[in-house]
Amino acid sequence: MGMKRDKFTRKAFSEGYSARSVYKLKAIQKRFEVIKSGDFVLDIGAAPGSWSEYVLELGGEVDSVDVVKLKGFIQVDIMSDDIYDFLKEEYDVVLSDVAPKTIGVRSLDNELSYDLSKRALEIASKVLKRNGKFVCKIFQSEFSDKFVKEVRVVFKGVKVVKPEGSKKRSKEFYVVGLRKK
Template sequence: MKKVQDHYYKKAKKENYPARSVFKLEEAHKRFVIFSRGDTVLDLGCHPGSWSIYAAKMVGTSGKVIGIDLQKSQKYSFAGAAKIELVCGDIYDDALFANLSGEEFNVVLSDMAPKTTGHKFSDHLKSLELSRRALEIARNVLPKGGNFYCKVFQGEDFPDYVVEVKTVFKKVKVVKPKSSRVESREVFVLGRDRK
């Protein structure tokens, strides 16, 4: 386990990403194509910023990334990448989304994680609550054809969540990237092509 962690941690450092979690998004994008050039991306739970940076590179200068997190992230900008706008706030705050109502999004990402307690079932339920909120936001902001990629801690109610995602997207896959530790209960639900 340690070896895998070290490999992705070092690779993230080398490629100038603030967190190794970037590879959980990169792998899914390389396999299934989540972004297109010019897309506008909403990244829920974006701190410290790896997913936002990766998305900004994939959508290019004609695209845009808006990241939201409870924690304030450092500002990043890269040549050839989209502008990243960071919002410090809680995804349960409706006022935050009222301010974004003029935006047209193509992709919603969520790598949100609750503060874990070590109690598997309650951590699973807290994670599902965040994932359901992310799905609700995706349903509200994505037009037909939009894509969604969301972390969930697996558990008893996980199959129900996949069914819920299937009501919104035409193609749904459960992804366990290689960079996600085998012993971790996290998986990612990919919804492509919003109905």
């Protein structure tokens, strides 16, 4: 099966990023300025690494977590209890672009996405500083409505965005939490 690289992927590689996902974070950054120079950032579901690369470019420091093994990354399943052994106590920003390996059954994929995003929120609520920020991907479904409400419990400001750079047909969107309570 030939993998045809799309326009965004080619652009990402030519600009030195590991994935096209970077343009989604760039679009979010442009609107909400979530990351500031000197910020301590946790990047969950970070492989192959474009979001982390962008955080470094912005002058932030980053802890990158993924089940996939990558040099310089923390290799751990975020669903496991071990996760907290690897994390610091206080981050300025938590990013989660974590996504399940889709199995093709829409309702199950949506539920898996919800479980991962819910876990990312739980981690964010434990390790973020007061007034810290959160960016989290989730698949659009009846579960995602519930998720947005749960993010509102933890953050004073909540925005929902479908950034440029998301594939048109994809059902994903991002929830941005501003000012952790």
